[in-house]
Amino acid sequence: MSLSILATEDNWQAFDEAWNELIKTLGPIEDLVQALDIVSAKRRLARCMPLLREHADKLAAGGRSEDAAAILGAALRGGAAVGDVAEPLWRNAQTAWGEQPWWNPYIELAGFRPNANDLRRAWICFDDMRSYAPGVVIFHRGGWGIGEVSEFTPGELELGVRFSSGRKDRFPLRTAVDIFERLADYDLRAQHLRDPQKLKQRVQQEPLEILKAVLLRHGGKATQVAIKNALAQVGVDGNAWSTWWRKTRMQAENSEWFRVSGSGQKVEIELLRRALDPVASLKRQLEHATSLADALSRARDIFGSNKLEQGVRDAGLGVLEQLTRTPKTPLADRLSAWMLIREHKNQTPEGLANALKEALAKPAPSDPSVPNAVWALLQAIPLARDQERSVALLQELHGDAWLDEAAKNLHHAPPGLIKPLVDALLAAKRGDALAKQYSMLLARPMRSPFALLALIRLAEDGKFQGEFPGPEQRAHALVDLAVQLAEGRRGNPLLARAEQRLIDVLTKGEPPLLGKWLADADAHTFRQLRTMLQRGVADEIDSAITDAALARGIDLVRAEELPFWEEDRIWTTRAGLARRQAELREIRDVKLPQNAEAIGKAAGFGDLSENFEWAQAIEEQRHLTEAAATIERELRIAALLENAPIAENTVAPGTLVRYRDLTHAEEHDVAILGPWDNEPNAISYRAPLAAGMLGLAPGTKATIELPGGKIEVEVLRVEPVPVH
Numbered sequence: 001m002s003l004s005i006l007a008t009e010d011n012w013q014a015f016d017e018a019w020n021e022l023i024k025t026l027g028p029i030e031d032l033v034q035a036l037d038i039v040s041a042k043r044r045l046a047r048c049m050p051l052l053r054e055h056a057d058k059l060a061a062g063g064r065s066e067d068a069a070a071i072l073g074a075a076l077r078g079g080a081a082v083g084d085v086a087e088p089l090w091r092n093a094q095t096a097w098g099e100q101p102w103w104n105p106y107i108e109l110a111g112f113r114p115n116a117n118d119l120r121r122a123w124i125c126f127d128d129m130r131s132y133a134p135g136v137v138i139f140h141r142g143g144w145g146i147g148e149v150s151e152f153t154p155g156e157l158e159l160g161v162r163f164s165s166g167r168k169d170r171f172p173l174r175t176a177v178d179i180f181e182r183l184a185d186y187d188l189r190a191q192h193l194r195d196p197q198k199l200k201q202r203v204q205q206e207p208l209e210i211l212k213a214v215l216l217r218h219g220g221k222a223t224q225v226a227i228k229n230a231l232a233q234v235g236v237d238g239n240a241w242s243t244w245w246r247k248t249r250m251q252a253e254n255s256e257w258f259r260v261s262g263s264g265q266k267v268e269i270e271l272l273r274r275a276l277d278p279v280a281s282l283k284r285q286l287e288h289a290t291s292l293a294d295a296l297s298r299a300r301d302i303f304g305s306n307k308l309e310q311g312v313r314d315a316g317l318g319v320l321e322q323l324t325r326t327p328k329t330p331l332a333d334r335l336s337a338w339m340l341i342r343e344h345k346n347q348t349p350e351g352l353a354n355a356l357k358e359a360l361a362k363p364a365p366s367d368p369s370v371p372n373a374v375w376a377l378l379q380a381i382p383l384a385r386d387q388e389r390s391v392a393l394l395q396e397l398h399g400d401a402w403l404d405e406a407a408k409n410l411h412h413a414p415p416g417l418i419k420p421l422v423d424a425l426l427a428a429k430r431g432d433a434l435a436k437q438y439s440m441l442l443a444r445p446m447r448s449p450f451a452l453l454a455l456i457r458l459a460e461d462g463k464f465q466g467e468f469p470g471p472e473q474r475a476h477a478l479v480d481l482a483v484q485l486a487e488g489r490r491g492n493p494l495l496a497r498a499e500q501r502l503i504d505v506l507t508k509g510e511p512p513l514l515g516k517w518l519a520d521a522d523a524h525t526f527r528q529l530r531t532m533l534q535r536g537v538a539d540e541i542d543s544a545i546t547d548a549a550l551a552r553g554i555d556l557v558r559a560e561e562l563p564f565w566e567e568d569r570i571w572t573t574r575a576g577l578a579r580r581q582a583e584l585r586e587i588r589d590v591k592l593p594q595n596a597e598a599i600g601k602a603a604g605f606g607d608l609s610e611n612f613e614w615a616q617a618i619e620e621q622r623h624l625t626e627a628a629a630t631i632e633r634e635l636r637i638a639a640l641l642e643n644a645p646i647a648e649n650t651v652a653p654g655t656l657v658r659y660r661d662l663t664h665a666e667e668h669d670v671a672i673l674g675p676w677d678n679e680p681n682a683i684s685y686r687a688p689l690a691a692g693m694l695g696l697a698p699g700t701k702a703t704i705e706l707p708g709g710k711i712e713v714e715v716l717r718v719e720p721v722p723v724h
Contacts, residue, residue, distance in 0.1 A: 003035035005273040007042070016051065023055045029067050033074045040078025041219075048075075049084050056088050065095035073123055082119045089123065090114040097130075102154040106130070109157065109174045128177045132159060137190035138180040146183075146193045164193055186213045192234040203236055207248040208255060215271040224267040250301045256281060263294045279315045286319040292333040295323055299340065317341050324351050332382045339386035348396060356397050369447060371412035374405075379414045387416025391424070407433030411441060411448040415494065418454050426463060434458065435466025442469055445481035449498040452481070456505055460513065471517035472525050478506060478514075479529055479545070482537050499538065507540045514541070518548040526554055534568060563652070565685055565694060569639040571653045572674030577638055580676045584631045587624055595621050641674060641721075649718050651693045653685035658717040659693065662701070663710075671721050679721075 003022070006015040015035075022032065032055075039045055052075055059068040069092040072085045090113070097103050107113065110126035136149045144163050151160030157173045171179075183190040188210065191199045203210050214230045215222055222230075224245070231241055252258040252269055259270040259281070282302065289295035299316055321341055324334045338352035348356075359373035371379060374397065381387050394402045406413075406421045407430055413421055425434055438459050441452040456478075458464060468474065485499035506514045518525070526549045533542055565571060572580070598617040641654040651657050653672055660667050671682040672690045683690050692704030693715060701714045 002273065003031050004038060007035045007038040007044075008273050010042070012044075012047070019048075019051050019055070023051070023058055026058060026062055026064070029059075029071055032071060036071065036074045036078055040075075043079075045075060045078055045080050049080065052080075053084070053088065056092065060088075060092055060095070065092040066097070068092040069096055073127055076120050076123055086114050086119055089119075093126075100154070105157055110177075125174075125177050128182065129173055131182055132173065132176065137183045137187070137193055138176075139183055139189060140180060142179060146189050148193060184216070186216055188213050188217075188230060188234045196235070199234060203231075203234075203244060207244060208251055208258070210244075211248050211252060211258070211269065212271055215269065221268065221270040223262075224265060224269075227269070253285065253298065253302050260285060261288065263290055263297075279312050282312055282316045283319050286316055286323070289323075292320075292323045292326065292329050292337060295320060296333065296336055296340065303340075303344065313344060317344055321349055321351070324349075331380050335377075335381045336383060336386065339381060339383070339389060343389065348393065352393075356393060360397060369444075371409065375409050375412040378417060379412065381414060381416075384414075384416030387414040388420055390414075390417055391420045403428055403430065407437075410434075410437045411451050413448070413451065415450040415498075418448075418451050422451075422454050422458070426458070431464030432466070434464045435468070438464075439466060439468055442474060442477045445477055446484055449481060449485065449495075449502070453498065453501050453505060456513070471519075472521050475514055475517040475521070476525075476528065476532075478502065479532055479537070479541065482506070482541050483532055486536050486538060503538050503540050507544045512544050512547075514544040515548045515551065518545070518552075521548070521552065523554045526552075536568065563695060564645055565653050567639075569637050570634055570674065570676075571639050571641050571644060571685065572676050573641050573654075573679075575679075576674045576676035577635075577640065579678070580631060580635065580638070584628060584635070587628045587631070591624050592621070592628070595624055646720060649697050651690075651696045651715060651718055653690075653694075654721055656719050656721045657693060657715060660714045660716055662712040662714055667716070673721065 003015060003018055006012075006018060019032070022029075036045075036048070036052075039048055052071060056068040056072050059065070059071075069089060072089040072092065076082070076085050076089060093112075094103075106126055106129050110122050110129060111117075112119075112122040112126040116122045132149060132152055134149050134152055138147050138149065138161065139145070140147060140161075140163070144167065145165060147161040147163035147167075149159050150162040150168070151170075152158075158170055159173060159176055160168065160170045161176075162168050185191075188199065191202075191213075210231075211227070214227050217230065218226055228237075228241060228245070231237065231244065236244060249260065249267065249269075253260045257272050259272055260267065261270075262268045285298055285302075286295045289298060299320055302316065303313060317340075320337045323329070324337050334351065338349045338355075341349045342352065355377060356374065359377045362373040364372045378387070378390050378393070381390055394405060398405050403424060407425060410418065410421055410425075410433075422434065425431075434455060437451065438455040441448060441455065445452050459466075459468065469477070482499065482502055485495050485502060489496040489499050506512065511519075526545070529545050533545065595617060599621065644652070644654050646652050646654050651672065653674065656669065656671050658667065658669050669681060670690070671679055672685050672693075673679060673682045675684040675686055677684070685691065685694065688706050689704060692702055693713065696702055696715045698715050698718055701712060703710055703712050
């Protein structure tokens, strides 16, 4: 067996036996040199010195002084006592290379002598000098980057280097040893220099070989951050890195030659010297996950492979089932695990079956808006695809009566379960149940927006019949739902998805559904809808209602026109608008890129759980993203004061007002502009003082509530502000 594997596994008795056998046969030493690196890392070199000296003597006696020097030098590099190896190392090196023309210059430059003050450093320098030749790839630590030795003749003591930037230079050999890192042929940086296009193809086609190269460079083990940095050095970053990492990590988890541990940003991958038992590997990964949610994430990645053997899959499912019994595990995670187990075993896990039976035994709530325990359990299933598959659970639980349960509780179904239930009820000709649900949801649309959305088109296309509210009432109900979804969607992706689907239902098609419903509506109905729209709604719905009113020849603004400053707009001058746009550009083009750089830099500091710089950078990213989103929303509803319908002799945004503060017997001039304007002596029309005077004419008085107390004012003069 390989000496490297035995050393890795701390199997020292077998290691000694295998080494003794190698001494007898005088076979190749490459594996032994690798094993000595491992032994050095484990601080076990001292126990190996007798065998090392015996092996070196046998190699020298067999005319292989170069190999003898190689294993003695590897031990010296790894920390062996100088006194144990100095004399045989010097003797074998001199025998191997003493006749070479470069021998004397090299040992002179390196200071390599039996009595050298620092023999370890001298040997490393001498050994490195020997390794230089044309074609060798180096990395210049001083900032010149990757280069290739273009000219070198042993004995000349100087070499030429051509860098990837195109720069060429010559360096004394002794200096080169100090300032250059020689790159192995497997190093991605060397491969990128020689043939970047070929390496790019290998990154796509051979992800595990690329990963292996990175791990070899890092001694066989590396964190996600180290792997990411290594790939970035050869041009794989951004989306390319994310795609590569997802694919490679999954393949590594499925490979017996890699061990993947940790989660999130703390993933670490180790290159193994002996293939793992795939069953044991998978069980270890899942058992050492930080939580059931983490184990589930890994299991889904691994189970996605078509090459996974059934025995390995069954072992992983067994671990997941065991983890569902862990105390205090969140219900949502247990449900996800049970549904994954059910998907792969085609039978309901015992834990899920028991949970459903317990829920079925609980009394039904008296409030019809509250789901019973079974439907509450189904609502707790997190993934939409698992919700869809849960129709089988209803069938198992209720038998032939499952459709009756579906008919009564459609409005309690989670979003993913609604379509299969509606389809099943339609197929069973249960249109009466669907009509009842539709009528109820039109009265209470927020009870189940997704169920209502599933039923609208079916009802309009005549797939089921019933006594529904009139078209204008239906329009009112759906616009009200749109307003509520617009108000609640922030931070709630489920409501945001429902809002978009509602927009499509109401405004797409010829004619749009809203236009069809409002074809005969009167002015009063439109004004009611207009009042609802003031709370905020998608532009598409607002436009559809306006188009429907125009088609009816109804002037929505004539009778009850609001002052323009009360519209859902932000009024500003061109200068104010430009200022706000500049703030958005500053965030997008300067602050967010700087923040992204800070996050990347902080991530390199190590453990993110105790990394203050990283946490601070992530928090700043959240603030900047929110600020940008807020400004974007504001700019969408911005309007120019230059275009505002400002009435003569009326205080409004865009006017210069002279008023008397009757409370303090003072007169003031103030320009009333937008919230983004900073003209001299200007205030926002949304400020308490300005808001209290809006709509007043010269000679009128008003009492205004200010933060410091009430004041009484009289408007003396109003004239337009000269805005540009």
